[in-house]
Amino acid sequence: MKPTTAPKTYRVKSFGCQMNVYDGERMADMLDKRGIVPAPEGEEADLVVLNTCHIREKAAEKVYSDIGRLTKAGRKVGKEPLIAVAGCVAQAEGEEIMARSPAVSMVVGPQAYHRLPDMLDKAIQGERATDTDMPAIAKFAALPERTKRFPTAFLTVQEGCDKFCTYCVVPYTRGAEISRPFADLVKEAHRLAERGAREITLLGQNVNAWSGVDAKGDSCGLDGLIRELAKIPELQRIRYTTSHPNDFEKGLVRCHAEVEKLMPYLHLPVQSGSDRVLKAMNRSHTADSYLRLLEDMRAARPDIALSGDFIVGFPGETDAEFEETLALVDEVKYAQAFSFKYSPRPGTPAATMDGQVAKEVMDERLQRLQAALNRDQLAFNEGSVGKTCQVLVERKGKLPGQWLGKTPWLQSAWFEGDVAIGDLVEVELVDSGPNSLEARLAQ
Ligand code: SAH
Ligand code: SF4
Ligand code: F3S
Numbered sequence: 001m002k003p004t005t006a007p008k009t010y011r012v013k014s015f016g017c018q019m020n021v022y023d024g025e026r027m028a029d030m031l032d033k034r035g036i037v038p039a040p041e042g043e044e045a046d047l048v049v050l051n052t053c054h055i056r057e058k059a060a061e062k063v064y065s066d067i068g069r070l071t072k073a074g075r076k077v078g079k080e081p082l083i084a085v086a087g088c089v090a091q092a093e094g095e096e097i098m099a100r101s102p103a104v105s106m107v108v109g110p111q112a113y114h115r116l117p118d119m120l121d122k123a124i125q126g127e128r129a130t131d132t133d134m135p136a137i138a139k140f141a142a143l144p145e146r147t148k149r150f151p152t153a154f155l156t157v158q159e160g161c162d163k164f165c166t167y168c169v170v171p172y173t174r175g176a177e178i179s180r181p182f183a184d185l186v187k188e189a190h191r192l193a194e195r196g197a198r199e200i201t202l203l204g205q206n207v208n209a210w211s212g213v214d215a216k217g218d219s220c221g222l223d224g225l226i227r228e229l230a231k232i233p234e235l236q237r238i239r240y241t242t243s244h245p246n247d248f249e250k251g252l253v254r255c256h257a258e259v260e261k262l263m264p265y266l267h268l269p270v271q272s273g274s275d276r277v278l279k280a281m282n283r284s285h286t287a288d289s290y291l292r293l294l295e296d297m298r299a300a301r302p303d304i305a306l307s308g309d310f311i312v313g314f315p316g317e318t319d320a321e322f323e324e325t326l327a328l329v330d331e332v333k334y335a336q337a338f339s340f341k342y343s344p345r346p347g348t349p350a351a352t353m354d355g356q357v358a359k360e361v362m363d364e365r366l367q368r369l370q371a372a373l374n375r376d377q378l379a380f381n382e383g384s385v386g387k388t389c390q391v392l393v394e395r396k397g398k399l400p401g402q403w404l405g406k407t408p409w410l411q412s413a414w415f416e417g418d419v420a421i422g423d424l425v426e427v428e429l430v431d432s433g434p435n436s437l438e439a440r441l442a443q
Pocket of ligand 2: 161162164169171205244342
């Protein structure tokens with residue numbers, strides 16, 4: 001590659017889960033620190049970071065088409081951008097990307113992105129670099145302090161996965177489970193709160209697998225961390241995601257009953273309602289053990305909103321097994337949920353299993369599942385009408401004078417009034433739709 005001038009503007013495009021978004025924010029922090037500024041909306045950036053996700057199909061194709069589009073747009077304005085491919089596709093297919101796309105000068109995995117500034121120096125000199133090492137903890141220590149102001153913030157506390165569900169790429173792209181140290185997390189949370197965060201969502205691929213040693217030197221789990229963060233006065237709300245049924249401890253259930261700042265919302269993926277399918281997925285929980293967990297949770301916090309993830313059409317899934325998923329949905333009555341067609345991922349055991357399910361069958365199952373989930377989501381929202389609750393004001397709405405925020409149950413609510421972003425205001429929920437609620441400021 002030819003040497004080039006140092007970039008003045010950047011754009012980070014994140015395509016994946018909340019942790020991918022968090023990583024994107026941290027890469028932006030590093031670029032800000034170097035004096036590179038975000039490219040104005042609608043303008044081509046000098047440096048583009050494609051922060052990719054590998055969880056379902058077509059991830060890699062999407063990266064190649066983005067690269068093509070960026071180089072073409074760059075040629076039009078007489079300067080091709082520097083392109084960095086980051087995230088989970090970079091980890092899984094970094095070498096292929098380098099070989100296939102000469103326009104890419106940096107490939108950096110999710111555990112190595114703290115080295116992006118060094119790679120950028122090299123790229124400016126005309127050298128291409130790939131870094132897909134996995135020194136997860138080193139990354140956090142090397143990142144600059146957080147500086148952006150937002151009413152809500154993500155905080156990665158745990159990373160990686162040792163569960164090896166047979167369909168999933170995450171253990172390969174994110175590496176083994178690690179927990180960031182207690183003291184570092186308390187410090188980062190204080191910093192976020194000082195910078196205006198009123199709500200923090202603790203992130204982890206298996207966030208409830210987090211463990212550490214508290215300030216007194218005692219070992220503690222996620223519940224201990226939550227109780228400590230709840231002491232930060234400016235911080236009003238705490239959430240966490242994503243939990244795994246097998247790492248759920250009683251302490252965390254108790255937290256939901258005792259810690260007021262912990263919001264009544266739980267995202268707990270189950271994937272399937274069939275024990276045979278769960279076993280083939282290597283989930284190591286049953287439909288029944290999952291349901292019992294939710295019962296404990298509802299006993300601790302009766303108003304808790306439940307959410308889950310589902311996969312339809314896992315290899316070998318029969319009609320009757322799919323019906324078991326529908327039955328589980330009917331029993332739980334989720335407030336919200338995410339459902340996907342099974343997507344064979346290269347290198348995972350399920351990709352080569354017998355009994356791959358036809359696309360049309362998956363389409364039909366997904367439609368039926370989503371109809372059931374939508375019905376329950378609407379019912380949950382309708383059941384909220386008439387309630388008085390607090391909403392955290394996150395941004396302006398579409399119409400003048402309109403504001404958008406979230407209820408404790410993570411529903412979007414819109415309302416009018418004299419408020420500011422970051423305010424926690426009391427509202428009455430007055431009307432509901434499938435995706436949002438109308439609210440009125442309480443007098
Ligand atoms: N660590 C979390 C979520 C990981 S990925 C957990 O275990 O719950 C988010 C969701 O993507 C998963 O819960 C699953 O429902 C879905 N998913 C993962 N791999 C998939 C695949 N190969 N095909 C379809 N959906 C998949
Ligand atoms: Fe993937 Fe399973 Fe790990 Fe979740 S628990 S990240 S689905 S392997
Ligand atoms: Fe995607 Fe990686 Fe997250 S594969 S879902 S960005 S952990």
